[in-house]
Amino acid sequence: MAIITLTRQPGSMGDEIGMLVARRLGYVYYDKKEIEKRIIAKGLPREEFVKFDERKPSILDRFTKNRDRYLNYLSSVILEIAKEGNCVIMGRGAFIFLRDVPNHITLRFVSTMKKRLEHIKEVTGITNDKVGEKFIADSDKRQRAFYKSCFKYDLNDLSLIYAAINTALCPPDMLADMIVAGITSNVTPKIDADGRKRVEELILAQEMTNKLIFExxxxxxxxxxxxxxxxxxxxxxxxxxxxxxxxxxxxxxxxxxxxxxxxxxxxxxxxxxxx
Structure with missing residues (x-):
């Protein structure tokens, strides 16, 4: 069992590669829609989720408990998914919540602006290059602001990332094969057991946080x-x-x-x- 978390530059085909990896490993793939569904089912109103999910919160929200509530729900859902195991989680700061879990592997997908623009135009239907470039710039800005505001983390810092992969240099199928081979040959039963224990400790720590702050x-x-x-x-x-x-x-x-x-x-x- 492994827990795989991914981050990606918009347009880098990270979502597509993540789904390929999950399919070949027989894992469950969790993207924004699945995580949103779980968070809302726990009781966070959808309008609050939208305020914070991979975007910079307003000044008012940054100085209220709303952001803390969102992060509390997000952390709970990420840890529940990690406990289930055999998962690939895209974005949402999952790699930060799970940073010291032994069977957790985190990767970042990047690409050239040319390739990113080509892919964004393909999936969104945008035809104008300037519009596509603005779409990418705005997406990058929101992503950076989310990590800085919620985690005080600079996305250019790769100290928590196992590898940053340039998807412009290799076909998605080949990258998925390389990732799957690395995971299956290196996640041993001991690493798996240590990872399960660490996730249980993180869930307990989350429970304690809720008890002190919210209860x-x-x-x-x-x-x-x-x-x-x-x-x-x-x-x-x-x-x-x-x-x-x-x-x-x-x-x-x-x-x-x-x-x-x-x-x-x-x-x-x-x-x-x-x-």
Whole structure:
């Protein structure tokens, strides 16, 4: 079993190659439509999904809890898909949520502007080059803004990517064959078992995040819960030490047998202080 996540430049044929890989491996392919369906089924209104999905949110939405709600639903769905295994997930920041899972492989597809423009014109029906180039530029801008706003991640940074593949240099069928061969020959039973364990820990960490933020209403910005073996580590920002103590107490009482350690920083909110 492997978990494959993909990102692609619009027009690079990443979707087509991703579907070929899934078909040849017998995996399930998850694109925007499938992920949207799962998120909305969990209770997030479709209008909220559209506001944030691979686009830059408005200034108002960036400073409300709406983005956090969207990311919470998105993370839950990505982790559920990963637990099911044998999957290929396109976009949506999936590779960031799964970045330290041993049986997770992430690839990025890129191409030349000429090839991207040819493909965009083919699939959209656009006939004018200038219109096609603007379509690509706008899509690139939205994609970059989404990753920067939601994950503080620069798409030009390849440090989390196994390989960036130039699809202009090789036919899609050949690229799919190369990817499938690499996965089937390198994902061993041990790597698979380690990956399953790590996904379970990530799901548990997500559950803990929900408990602290949504069930108990604790005000911790950028909360990140890490679970490794029997240790829980909390990261984030808050204004009160009492909030940190409350978070630790909740997790210790709810998850006996786990050691809870806080790395949450307490900062003074000076926005309303007098000079």
């Amino acid at each position: 108990n209403g604790l005000h911790i910005d950028e909360l990140w819960v890490m679970v490794h073996d029997k240790r829980i580590t909390l990261h984030g920002l808050t204004s009160f030490h009492a909030t940190v103590e409350r978070a630790v107490t909740i997790l210790e009482s709810e998850y006996s047998g786990y050691e809870v350690q806080s790395e949450i920083h307490c900062v003074q909110d000076t926005r309303f202080s007098k000079a």
